[in-house]
Amino acid sequence: MNHTERLPRNRTYLMCPPKHFTVEYAINPWMDTTVPVDAVLALKQWEILRDTLGDLGHQVHVLDAVAGLPDMVYAANGAFSVDGTVYGARFRYPERSAEADAHREFYTTQGWSFAGPQHINEGEGDFAYLPGAYGGTVLAGYGFRTDPAAHAEAQEVLGRPVVSLRLVDPAFYHLDTALAALDDRNVTYYPEAFSTASQRVLAQLFPDAVLADRADAEAFGLNLVSDGRHVILNTEATAMGDKVRAAGYLPVHVDLSELKRGGGSVKCAVAELRG
Known part of the structure; x- marks a missing residue:
């Protein structure tokens, strides 16, 4: 497939530096x-990721880190936005609950x-948006962190159809560790992270998806950010890089070894702001 068929679209992102990451x-x-x-290496790696997104033409807003919230670097978890409307987060674990307040303050101000x-x-x-798939x-995802009732709530808030997918492997506890949007209508995912029924749903909706294997998922190769052409993923995910290249995208590898210690990689550190 010719790379010229894959066109990038400028995006706006939100990130939070790992100043208090432990x-x-x-x-x-x-x-x-x-x-x-x-801590020094974690911040350096985060800065390289931020600069990589900027160099690709994207705008990155920075959310101030809050002492006592070591996981705030995983900015993707704080909210979910579609067309200017934001559905706020409510965390499963009390250790992270105050992060939702910081994100709420950012969006409301x-x-x-x-x-x-x-x-x-x-x-x-646990939410991914594909504006070009079936009209948006x-x-x-649900099974570990997000309650299924939140899916119906998000649908009411955002006015977009929500497809519920059940996660079944504790190693892939968020949707963004098992599935990623490659562009406005195409995805990549690791089938065995999902229930049998959810695998059938994904196969029906996305027959041309890029399928990952367990090694790709364990390398956090699905925890990626794509602008429709450039796919930013961590350096460990070399095989996943080969798969997206074969599908016509351009892999861009960034080392995020320190952030993986907390259970996240590229996507966890980057929230997309869909205004």
Whole structure:
């Protein structure tokens, strides 16, 4: 497939620097409190990711880090926006609950239409939006962090159809560890992270999807950010880079080894602002 068929679109993103990033507690299988985080390296890697997005022509807003919230660097979890409307997050674990307030303050002071949630959901961690798929479709994960009731709530807030997908592997506890939008209508995903029924749904909706294997998923190769042409993913995910290249996209590798200690990679660190 010719790369010229894959056209980038300028995006706006929100990121939060890992100024207070540590692994002080374990709320997913990737977190090991016995291995210290290299705070200097984590910040350097984050800055390279931010600069990479900027160099590709995207605008990056920065949310101030808050002391005592070590996971705030995973900015994707704080909310989910579609066409200027924001569905706020409500975290599963109390260790992260105050992050939702910081995100709410950002959106409300910026003039977004913000809806506070009644149900537990972790923002773009468990929601993906494809504006070109079936007139604009939200894919939503549940099983570990986000309550299924949040999917119906998001549909009411955003006015877009929401497709519920059940996650079944604790290693892939958020949708964004198991599935990613490559452009406005195409996805890549690791089938075995989903229930059998959800696999059938995905196969029906996205027959041309780029399928990943377990090694790709464990390398956080699906925790990526794509502008429709450039696919930013971590350096460990070399095989995943080959797969997206074969599908006509251009992989851009960034080292995020420190952020993986907390159970996240490129996508976890980047929320898309869809104004």
